[in-house]
Structures are given as structure tokens and as C-alpha cells.
Amino acid sequence: MNDRAQGAGLSAQRINGNGAVRHHRGTVREALRTLGNILVKELLQLRRDPKILPILFIAPVIQLVILGYAATTDVRRVELAVCDLDHTAASRELVERFTRSTYFKRTAVVASQPGLDALLQSGTARIALTIPVGFAAERAAGRPGSVQLLSDGSDAMTGTLGLSYATDVLQDASAAGDAQPLVELRPIVLYNPDLVSRNYMVPATLAMIIMVMTMMLTAMALVRENELGTMEQLLVTPLTPGQLIIGKLIPFALVGLVEVFTALPVVLFWFGVPLRGSFATLILLTLPFMLCTLGLGLFISTLAQTQQQAMMLTAFVFILPQMLLSGFAFPIQNMPEIFQLVTFLVPLRYYLVILRGVFLKGVGFAVLWPEAVTLSGMGVVILLLARVRFRRRLG
Amino acid sequence: MTSAQPAVVARDLSRTFGAFVAVDRVSFDVAPGEIFGFLGSNGAGKTTTIRMLCGLLAPSGGSATVLGFDVGREAAEIKRRIGYMSQRFSLYSDLTVEENLRFWGGAYGLFGREIAARTEWAIATAGIEGQRHTLVRELPGGFRQRLALVAALLHQPPIVFLDEPTGGVDPEARRRFWDLIDTLSGTGTTVFVTTHSMDEAERCHRVALMHAGRLLALDSVPALKSVFAAGAIVEVTCHHPVAAMAAIERLPGVEDVALFGDRLHVVLAHAPAEGVAAIVQELRGEAPVVTKVPPSLEDVFIHMIARAEGRAA
Numbered sequence: 001m002n003d004r005a006q007g008a009g010l011s012a013q014r015i016n017g018n019g020a021v022r023h024h025r026g027t028v029r030e031a032l033r034t035l036g037n038i039l040v041k042e043l044l045q046l047r048r049d050p051k052i053l054p055i056l057f058i059a060p061v062i063q064l065v066i067l068g069y070a071a072t073t074d075v076r077r078v079e080l081a082v083c084d085l086d087h088t089a090a091s092r093e094l095v096e097r098f099t100r101s102t103y104f105k106r107t108a109v110v111a112s113q114p115g116l117d118a119l120l121q122s123g124t125a126r127i128a129l130t131i132p133v134g135f136a137a138e139r140a141a142g143r144p145g146s147v148q149l150l151s152d153g154s155d156a157m158t159g160t161l162g163l164s165y166a167t168d169v170l171q172d173a174s175a176a177g178d179a180q181p182l183v184e185l186r187p188i189v190l191y192n193p194d195l196v197s198r199n200y201m202v203p204a205t206l207a208m209i210i211m212v213m214t215m216m217l218t219a220m221a222l223v224r225e226n227e228l229g230t231m232e233q234l235l236v237t238p239l240t241p242g243q244l245i246i247g248k249l250i251p252f253a254l255v256g257l258v259e260v261f262t263a264l265p266v267v268l269f270w271f272g273v274p275l276r277g278s279f280a281t282l283i284l285l286t287l288p289f290m291l292c293t294l295g296l297g298l299f300i301s302t303l304a305q306t307q308q309q310a311m312m313l314t315a316f317v318f319i320l321p322q323m324l325l326s327g328f329a330f331p332i333q334n335m336p337e338i339f340q341l342v343t344f345l346v347p348l349r350y351y352l353v354i355l356r357g358v359f360l361k362g363v364g365f366a367v368l369w370p371e372a373v374t375l376s377g378m379g380v381v382i383l384l385l386a387r388v389r390f391r392r393r394l395g
Numbered sequence: 396m397t398s399a400q401p402a403v404v405a406r407d408l409s410r411t412f413g414a415f416v417a418v419d420r421v422s423f424d425v426a427p428g429e430i431f432g433f434l435g436s437n438g439a440g441k442t443t444t445i446r447m448l449c450g451l452l453a454p455s456g457g458s459a460t461v462l463g464f465d466v467g468r469e470a471a472e473i474k475r476r477i478g479y480m481s482q483r484f485s486l487y488s489d490l491t492v493e494e495n496l497r498f499w500g501g502a503y504g505l506f507g508r509e510i511a512a513r514t515e516w517a518i519a520t521a522g523i524e525g526q527r528h529t530l531v532r533e534l535p536g537g538f539r540q541r542l543a544l545v546a547a548l549l550h551q552p553p554i555v556f557l558d559e560p561t562g563g564v565d566p567e568a569r570r571r572f573w574d575l576i577d578t579l580s581g582t583g584t585t586v587f588v589t590t591h592s593m594d595e596a597e598r599c600h601r602v603a604l605m606h607a608g609r610l611l612a613l614d615s616v617p618a619l620k621s622v623f624a625a626g627a628i629v630e631v632t633c634h635h636p637v638a639a640m641a642a643i644e645r646l647p648g649v650e651d652v653a654l655f656g657d658r659l660h661v662v663l664a665h666a667p668a669e670g671v672a673a674i675v676q677e678l679r680g681e682a683p684v685v686t687k688v689p690p691s692l693e694d695v696f697i698h699m700i701a702r703a704e705g706r707a708a
Contacts, residue, residue, distance in 0.1 A: 030504065037501030041490065048489040048530075229483030236449050236479040237502040238471065 034239065038247025042221075046251065056255060060209045060263045067205040068198060068271050077105040078162040081125035083113055088136035094147070097173050098129065103165040116150060126152045127162040144174065202271045203355040204328050206263050207348060210286065211293045212319060214256040218297025219310040222248060227306060241391050245383075249294045256290045257283070276362030285354045285365070288372050291379025292347035295386050302389040322348040350375050400463065402427045402554050402585040403448060407457030410443050417443040419608040420457060425587060427553070430580045432599030433589040434696065439605040441589040442482060445558050448587070449479050462553060475503070478547035478555035482562065486543055488532035492523060495531055496546060503550035510549070517545035520575070537568025544575060554585040561595065573598050593692045602692070604699055611699040620690045622698065626650070627667040630688045631659040631674060633681040646673045653697045660688070662698055 046052055080098060084091050099106045104127070108119050119125040128150040138145040149166050151159040225231040234244060260283065267273050275282070296318055304310035323329050325339065326348035332340055343349050350371040357363045357371075365372065403425035410418040418440040425431045433441045446452040448461055450470030458465065464472040486495045496517050500510040518527055521541040523534070531539060540560060547555055557576075561569045573595065580586050580600075588599065596602045597616055604611040604619075612619060633639050636659050640652050643661055648670045650662040663670040671685045 033506050034501065034504070037498060037506075041487070041494070041498045044494055045487065045489055228488075229481055229485040230487060232451065232481050232483075233479070233485035233499075234502070235451055236474055236477070237499070238475045238504065239502050 031243075034243055035247055035250075038239075038243065039250055042247065042251040046255075056213075056258060057262050060213070060259050061266050063209055064202065064205055064263050064266045065270070067208070068202045068266075076102060078103060078127055078158060078165065079107040079123075079125045080104040080162075081108040081110065081116055081119045081128045082106060083110045083116055083128065083130045085113075085133050086131045086135040090136035090139050090145070091131040094131060094135075094173055095129070097169050098166070101165070101169055103162075103169075120150060120152050123152070126155065126158050127166055129166070198271055199273050199360060200356055202267050202273050203359045204352055206260070206267055207289070207351050207355055208319075208323070208328070209263055210256050210259055210290065211322065211348060212314075213259050214252050214290055214293040215297040215300070215318060216311060216314045217255060218248065218252045218294050219300035219304065219314055220307050221252070222298065222301035223304050223307050223310045226301075241387060245298060245387060245390065249298070252294055252297070253287075253290050256286070256293070260286060273359060275359055277358035277364055281364045281368075282355075282358045285358065285368060285372050286351075288375035288379055289347060289351040289354070292375055292382055295379055295382030296347075299382060299386040299389065302386060322346050325349070327352055345378075347375055347378055400427070401425055402429070403431075403459065403461050403587065405444075405448075405457070405459040408444065408447060408454055408459045409456035410440075410447060410452065411455045416608050418447070421605075421608075421610045422457075423603055423610065423613055425554075425585060427585050428580055428583045429601060430576060430586045430588065430599045432596045432602040433587070433605060434591065434593075434596045434602050434692070435589075435605030436591055438607075440608040441605055442558055444605075445479075445556050445587070445589055448473075449477060449556055450474055475550075476552055476554070478550070478552040480543050480547045480555070480557045480560050482558045484539060484543060486531050486539070486546060489530065491528050491530055492518065492534070492542060493527045495542070496549065499546045500549040505549060513549045513551075517542075517549060520548075521545045522571070535568075536564045537571065540564050540568065540572055541575060544572065548579070548584075552584070554587065555579070557586065557588040559589055559591070561590075561592070569595075593696070596692050604696055606700050606703060609703070611703050612695070616692060619692065619695045622695060623662065623690045626663045626665055627670070628688050628690045628694050629661050629663060629667055629671055629674070630655075630686050631661055631678070632657070632684040633659075633678050635681060639678055639681060639683075642677050643674055646670070646677060648673070651698060651701045653694075655693070660694055660697075662694065 082095050082098070084095060095106075098104050107124050110116060110119070113130055116125070116128040116130065120128055128148075130148040130150075132146065132148070135145040135147065147170070149163060151163045151166075153159050222231075225234070268275055297314070300310055300313050300318060304313055325335075325343045326332075326346045327343070328348060332343050332349070335343070353371050354368050354375075357368050361367075401424040403423075405424075406422050407420040408418060408422070409416070409420050421440070421444060433444065435441050443452065447454050447466055448459060450466055450473045453467055458467070460466065461473045462476055464476075466473060487498070490498065493514060496514045497510055500506075500513055505513060514527075518524055521538070521544070523538050523542060526534060526538065531542065534542065544555075544557070544560065547557075561572055564572070576586050576588070577598070588595070590596055599616070601613065601615050602619060603613040612622075631639065631643070636654060636657060640654065640659060643649055643652050643659065648664050650664050652662075653660050661670070661674065667687050671687075674685055675683055
């Protein structure tokens with residue numbers, strides 16, 4: 001009752017104006033308390049959301065497992081059709097070399113070449129090997145024997161890889177024979193000697209998860225405040241747009257880190273991807289990337305009217321192009337020049353370099369600083385742009 | 396500053412959105428401690444005016460001050476000193492009563508013992524003791540409305556802006572809400588409230604009538620009703636009120652006719668006697684019942700709009 005009287009009575013004395021009303025701008029302590037107040041609210045809301053826990057902890061693991069298995073570019077057991085027209089010991093030995101290797105699986109043997117067409121067309125075979133009459137005779141005479149390889153180009157990845165495996169087998173065969181090649185190639189692959197694509201695809205998937213989670217959750221959380229009308233209420237308080245933005249971004253940065261901690265055991269222990277660099281470096285170099293994704297999330301929230309729009313925008317305008325233009329899906333070197341230039345604007349591109357560097361090469365800040373600096377710079381620019389839009393939208 | 400200085404001063408305040416004029420050169424003063432009602436239909440410009448006064452929207456023309464601060468240049472000063480309750484319910488429904496109060500208090504720089512004391516005050520004032528740990532979405536509508544009001548008062552602002560605060564709550568909850576507004580005003584807080592409800596407007600000290608962005612009239616409720624002092628309002632009940640409207644409109648001395656549910660309200664320019672006789676004569680066969688009624692605010696509102704549109708045409 002006492003409180004009530006005190007509360008109600010005080011307006012009368014305050015009405016005279018500005019003097020009596022506290023100024024709470026200025027001191028660091030006030031600023032931290034203000035920020036803390038927003039953080040507590042955001043974390044309480046996250047905790048109350050029954051859907052958020054599965055999204056945070058289970059979805060990334062599932063994504064990682066699915067993408068880790070599916071997003072592999074290794075090709076094993078390429079379907080091979082054989083047409084041996086020579087019928088000699090040498091030709092049979094060559095065929096055997098193919099079938100012994102784990103790269104090929106012999107799915108058909110035909111007596112004449114026209115039969116191969118049908119097999120390639122139906123997809124029963126991806127690679128067709130023809131050994132012409134006289135193959136053994138040529139070899140016996142000390143000349144290189146020729147064979148024909150047909151490859152299915154409609155599945156470019158499998159076709160090309162199949163062809164290159166086949167070339168390897170042929171090279172081995174000629175090395176084993178009398179014909180000594182003039183130059184002997186001994187390629188050594190560094191960092192990922194078996195070229196296990198999983199070793200670079202899985203860390204890249206981790207990047208995707210961080211990006212999707214931080215960007216989408218930030219965008220949706222802000223748009224939700226718009227939808228519910230609480231944003232307007234926030235804007236009549238003395239809280240500044242800067243405080244509101246920082247108060248929104250820190251919780252979702254924490255979410256991003258939680259994602260890393262959840263997903264990392266799967267990456268390391270399930271998929272056996274080596275982490276050759278330090279864990280601290282990994283976390284430290286993840287922060288500049290999150291600066292970009294959080295900033296983009298904020299930016300999206302200024303474009304979208306509804307949470308649904310925010311989700312679509314995130315998925316199709318901000319995530320898909322990054323996947324395609326970062327080296328995640330396609331090698332940057334193979335892109336037309338103009339697209340190669342565009343990739344320099346894609347944050348994911350730099351983060352993939354960081355991830356592969358830390359995981360597989362074991363390098364740290366000394367090598368990766370250009371990427372870290374670029375990402376930090378991009379993050380700051382994105383945040384500033386988003387802030388301008390954020391403010392303008394309110395006016 | 397003296398206590399006589401108006402809490403709000405608006406001079407030719409205007410706001411356009413493209414070619415649409417939402418608020419058209421509106422001028423008024425609001426006295427400290429006054430309950431100032433802004434009455435108008437949807438789209439009349441009430442919300443746009445309130446948003447300009449709260450520093451959420453820049454005026455396109457004219458000027459306004461709140462507590463002596465300019466709404467265009469000193470919005471930050473204003474925000475610190477006002478309370479605002481928007482049309483849409485704007486507390487976090489996934490937080491509890493207490494969590495909401497602590498958050499909104501913190502937004503105004505209230506921490507520690509201050510916010511603890513104000514939280515107690517708010518819960519007691521809103522009459523929601525025992526609900527402090529209830530999620531806001533589980534509260535009944537009337538409770539939520541009162542909670543939103545006290546949440547806007549945590550920092551003890553000398554003026555509070557309420558934008559259609561009682562939308563969607565039952566009459567009892569609405570009455571309790573208005574009791575709270577009366578208490579506030581009694582302690583010196585200025586209350587600026589928009590509404591399209593005539594009952595609520597009757598409870599305001601002064602009422603501004605807004606229509607199509609313009610301020611049609613501004614006065615106390617009795618003064619507004621005195622526009623009919625020279626004439627009278629009669630209520631007509633008959634079999635076919637819609638058909639009768641046109642007939643009555645043509646009669647001499649009739650200013651306008653409006654449909655109120657199944658009855659007609661007729662504004663007569665002069666004393667009722669002859670007007671009533673004319674109506675009874677006109678509607679013979681319709682079994683008309685004509686009674687003189689005291690003017691309601693709705694009569695005033697409809698009359699003002701008709702007059703403004705007549706002038707415009």
C-alpha cells in the first residue's frame with residue numbers, strides 16, 4: 001500500500017520536467033546493465049521456446065550426418081563394361097587389373113562394341129573398356145598397346161573420376177610391363193593424402209550449420225518482434241538502436257558457439273576428421289565469420305515483413321548463393337571470371353579457407369590472418385549497413 | 396517551467412505518406428494532469444498523431460512539443476520521460492509478469508532496489524497479485540491490458556500516451572482500466588488517450604474529434620454537446636427507419652439524420668415542437684414514436700463530420 005501511494009504520488013512532482021528524471025546514459029556500468037537486461041530477456045525467451053532445443057542440438061547433428069555421408073565426392077565401384085576383342089593372356093590380365101581395383105565394378109562383358117552403347121545409355125556402365133584385336137601383339141613387339149575408354153559424361157563427376165581412375169590403372173599396367181615411360185609421375189597429395197572428400201566436406205558442413213543457424217535465428221527473432229508489436233514498444237524506450245542490435249546479436253553469437261560445440265564431436269569422432277590446428281584457433285577464427293552471418297541476419301530482418309519471408313530470404317537469397325559461390329559446392333577455379341570475382345564478396349568463401357586450414361593443415365592465425373581480417377571487415381560493414389537500414393525503417 | 400505549461404503543444408502538426416495526408420495541420424494544447432481524449436474512426440489520423448508525439452515518426456510539417464521538448468529534434472529526451480501503450484498488445488507473452496516488468500523497467504534504466512519496488516507497485520496497481528510468475532500469454536485479456544499500462548508507468552512518466560488501450564476487452568475490464576486512468580490523472584499524470592468508443596470519450600476531460608486527418612472540434616464533453624443548445628435531438632422509432640431517413644432529411648428545420656441501430660436520431664435546428672409535428676405528419680402510417688433525447692457524444696461526432704463534409708463539398 002505504501003509502495004502504491006509512493007508510486008502514484010510521484011508523477012505530480014515529476015511533471016515539472018526534466019530535472020527530476022534520471023539520466024542513465026554515460027557510465028560503462030549503466031551500459032553493461034542495460035545490455036545485461038536485454039541479454040537476460042533474450043535468453044529467457046530462448047529457454048521458453050519448446051522448439052528451440054531440438055533445433056539447436058539435434059538438427060545440426062542430423063544435418064552433419066546426412067551431409068557428411070551424402071556430400072561426398074569420392075567415387076567407388078564405378079560400373080565398368082568390358083569388351084575384350086583380343087582374347088589373349090595380356091588382355092585378360094589388363095581386365096583383371098581393372099576388376100581388382102576397388103574403384104571399378106565389372107557389371108557387363110560384351111562380345112562386340114555396339115553392345116557397349118546400350119550399356120552406357122541405360123547407365124548399367126559408366127565406363128566402357130574396349131581392347132582391340134592385336135593388343136597383345138603390339139605389346140609383344142615392345143610398342144604401346146592401345147585400348148579405348150568410353151565414359152558417361154552425363155554424370156560428369158562420376159564420368160571424369162572414372163576416366164582418371166582408369167588412366168591410373170593403365171599407367172600401372174604399362175609400368176609393370178616392359179615399356180618404360182619416359183617420365184615417371186609420382187604425385188604426392190598433401191594434408192589429405194587419400195583425398196578423402198569427407199575430410200573437407202564435413203568441416204564445410206559445419207560452416208553451413210553455423211551460417212544457417214545464426215543468420216536465420218537472428219532474422220526471425222527480430223522480425224518476430226516487429227510482428228508482435230514489441231519492437232515499437234522497444235523504440236519508445238530510451239534504448240538506442242545500437243543497444244538493441246548488440247543485445248540481439250550476442251545471444252545468437254552464443255547460439256552459434258553452442259552449435260560448434262555440439263557439432264564438433266560428430267566431426268571429430270564420428271567422421272574421424274582430424275583437427276590438426278588448435279581448438280582455440282578454430283573458435284577464435286569462427287567469430288569474424290559469425291559477425292558476418294549475424295549482420296546478414298539483422299539485414300534480412302530489415303527486408304522481411306513476416307517470419308516466413310525472413311526464412312525464404314535467408315534460404316534463397318543469402319544461403320544458396322553462398323553455397324554455390326564459396327567453393328562449397330563447386331571449385332572456384334572452374335567458374336567464369338566474373339563469378340570468381342563475385343566469390344570475393346562471399347563470407348563463406350573465407351571461412352572455408354579458415355576451416356580447411358585449421359582442420360587439415362593445422363595452420364593458425366599466422367597464415368589465416370588475411371581471411372580473418374577480411375571477414376572482420378566485411379562483418380563490420382554489413383553490421384553498419386544493417387544498422388542504417390534498421391534505423392531508417394523505424395523512422 | 397510552471398505547472399501551467401502545457402504537457403503537449405501541437406501547432407499545424409502534419410504528416411503525409413506519399414500523396415496521402417494522414418494528419419492535416421492539427422493544433423492543440425494538453426494541460427498537465429488532464430485526460431485528453433482523441434476520438435475518431437479508424438484511419439482518422441489518431442495513431443499517426445500519437446506516434447509523432449512519441450518520437451516514433453517525424454512530422455512532415457508543423458511542430459509539436461512534449462513536456463517542452465521538440466518531437467523532431469529532441470525525441471531522445473521525450474522517450475525517456477513518457478509512457479506509451481500501443482494499440483497492439485506489446486508485452487512479451489512468453490515471459491512471466493515479473494520478467495516483463497523487470498525487462499521494461501530495465502529499458503528505462505531501473506535496476507536493483509528501484510525496479511523491485513516498482514514491480515511491487517505495478518503488480519498491486521494492476522490488481523494482479525498472485526500472478527507474478529504466470530506467463531503473460533496465460534493471463535486474461537483485462538489483466539494483460541492493465542499490466543501493459545502499469546508497465547508503461549514503471550519509470551513514473553509525467554505523461555502517458557495510450558493508443559486505443561481497451562480494444563478487445565470486456566466491459567468490466569474496461570471499467571477497471573478507466574478507474575486506473577482516473578487514479579493516474581488524480582495524481583497529476585497527464586493521460587493522452589485515443590479511442591473510437593464514445594463511452595470512453597465521455598470519461599475524458601476534453602475530447603478532440605478527429606476525422607480524415609483533421610481536428611473537427613476540441614472541448615470538454617458538455618461544451619461539445621452544447622452545439623445543439625439552440626436546437627434539439629429527437630429519436631424516431633418507426634417501421635422502416637432506412638426508408639424514413641430520406642423523407643425526414645427533406646423536412647425544413649432538419650439538419651441531419653443518422654441511423655442508430657434500429658432508430659433514427661434527427662438533429663433539429665430549432666426548438667423541437669414544430670419539427671416533431673412535421674416528422675409525425677411525414678411518417679403517418681409508419682406508427683412513429685418521436686422522443687426528445689439528450690445529445691450523446693456520438694450525435695456530436697456525426698453532426699461534426701456531416702458539417703465538415705458539407706463544407707468540403
